[in-house]
Amino acid sequence: MTTRPTTTRAVIVGAGGLGGPIALALGAAGIELTIIDDDRVELSNLHRQIQFTDADLGTPKATRLAEMIVAHGGAARGIVARWTASRADELGGDADLIVDGSDDPETKFAISDWAVANGRCYVIAAALRYGGNVFAGVPGVGCYRCLFEAPVDAPSCADAGVLGPIVGAIGGVAAALALGLVSGDRTYAGALLAFDDLRKVAEPRVVRFAARPDCPACMRAPISPLATAPVRVAEHS
Numbered sequence: 486m487t488t489r490p491t492t493t494r495a496v497i498v499g500a501g502g503l504g505g506p507i508a509l510a511l512g513a514a515g516i517e518l519t520i521i522d523d524d525r526v527e528l529s530n531l532h533r534q535i536q537f538t539d540a541d542l543g544t545p546k547a548t549r550l551a552e553m554i555v556a557h558g559g560a561a562r563g564i565v566a567r568w569t570a571s572r573a574d575e576l577g578g579d580a581d582l583i584v585d586g587s588d589d590p591e592t593k594f595a596i597s598d599w600a601v602a603n604g605r606c607y608v609i610a611a612a613l614r615y616g617g618n619v620f621a622g623v624p625g626v627g628c629y630r631c632l633f634e635a636p637v638d639a640p641s642c643a644d645a646g647v648l649g650p651i652v653g654a655i656g657g658v659a660a661a662l663a664l665g666l667v668s669g670d671r672t673y674a675g676a677l678l679a680f681d682d683l684r685k686v687a688e689p690r691v692v693r694f695a696a697r698p699d700c701p702a703c704m705r706a707p708i709s710p711l712a713t714a715p716v717r718v719a720e721h722s
């Protein structure tokens with residue numbers, strides 16, 4: 486067993502509506518951040534990406550958000566790039582944790598697959614309209630691909646819209662779960678917290694499931710999650 490470094494390192498993918506609150510919270514908690522996003526700030530973002538202002542229009546989101554973390558006394562760097570399977574080794578590096586706040590299903594699966602293959606903790610967050618969901622992954626439990634199998638052609642925030650405060654709420658949950666995972670809290674490891682409509686109810690449905698025996702990601706995982714029975718259970722709905 487190697488000695489754990491004193492500083493926890495996290496990669497945050499997406500510097501927008503979800504990535505903003507996630508990065509600000511984790512940066513303030515003393516986690517060293519690498520923020521990855523290939524977008525620039527646009528006027529249409531400002532209602533839900535409240536970390537940015539008019540003065541940031543046209544600047545790369547990743548580097549601008551990293552500057553804010555540093556201004557708050559944290560440690561962060563921004564990389565203007567898109568997380569893809571082919572760049573995952575380079576971008577993931579030796580991070581302890583990957584947190585997804587992107588608006589792209591393909592990216593979420595690429596993050597999950599890389600984290601599973603490399604034995605890292607990961608959190609995947611999504612928000613749409615009035616709700617969202619957050620998945621907390623650790624080595625040895627069923628993964629994001631076990632649950633959702635493959636990207637589907639779902640409407641994105643950009644197409645279907647999301648109420649501004651919803652991304653703050655979902656981002657806050659993602660950051661809280663991420664902090665739990667890196668401090669060893671496994672309460673929600675392998676669970677999806679689903680918030681159907683935050684205007685009506687704030688309590689999530691907690692969805693737990695066993696690894697899918699034919700999941701290509703889990704079949705290659707260094708710590709196998711396939712020892713448990715393939716039964717999916719929703720704790721309450």
Ligand SMILES: [Zn+2]
Pocket residue numbers: 627628629630631632696697700701702703704
């Ligand atoms: Zn899996």
